[in-house]
Amino acid sequence: MPFPSSRRGAQGFSLIELMVAISVLLIIAVIALPSFQQSIERQRLTGAAETIYADFQRARSHAIKINGDVYANFNVSASGGSADWCYGLTDLGSGVCDCDTASAASCTLDGVAYVVSGARYPGISLSASATEVEFDSLRGTVWPVGGNVGVKSESGNELHVKYHFTGRIKRCVNSGDVAGFEGC
Numbered sequence: 001m002p003f004p005s006s007r008r009g010a011q012g013f014s015l016i017e018l019m020v021a022i023s024v025l026l027i028i029a030v031i032a033l034p035s036f037q038q039s040i041e042r043q044r045l046t047g048a049a050e051t052i053y054a055d056f057q058r059a060r061s062h063a064i065k066i067n068g069d070v071y072a073n074f075n076v077s078a079s080g081g082s083a084d085w086c087y088g089l090t091d092l093g094s095g096v097c098d099c100d101t102a103s104a105a106s107c108t109l110d111g112v113a114y115v116v117s118g119a120r121y122p123g124i125s126l127s128a129s130a131t132e133v134e135f136d137s138l139r140g141t142v143w144p145v146g147g148n149v150g151v152k153s154e155s156g157n158e159l160h161v162k163y164h165f166t167g168r169i170k171r172c173v174n175s176g177d178v179a180g181f182e183g184c
Contacts, residue, residue: 060167
């Protein structure tokens with residue numbers, strides 16, 4: 001028996017039903033967007049802190065490996081913009097690496113350029129207690145005696161990478177809600 005052509009279910013969605021569905025999707029998207037942006041910000045903050053932590057570990061082990069000093073040189077712009085920071089690692093000597101100038105070519109480990117820029121982490125600012133950190137080949141000690149490098153998001157979450165003379169390097173959360181980090 002053939003179906004009548006006036007069957008209502010066979011016509012598809014009405015314009016009103018389609019508009020209601022799109023409106024519901026837009027409301028859900030507007031509600032989810034801030035949470036999604038916060039998640040991206042936390043990932044950038046965590047990524048910056050983890051990169052600094054890993055680079056400090058790399059510098060310390062490289063100093064022991066080559067039986068020579070390795071330096072991490074920080075450049076934090078006075079303008080304070082989140083992308084106005086960088087740091088470089090070098091085994092060429094103290095004061096030769098400035099990641100923000102032409103001498104960035106001297107920011108090398110075993111002849112390979114090593115510079116990290118704040119442009120990789122939009123919305124994240126950096127502060128460092130020293131402009132240069134020395135990793136000594138003798139037992140992997142660190143100079144200055146102790147300090148930290150902090151990264152902070154625009155919403156106020158703040159993570160630190162702390163170093164001690166003995167060569168101990170640790171990550172911690174100073175303020176905010178960042179999972180996986182113990183308090184400072």
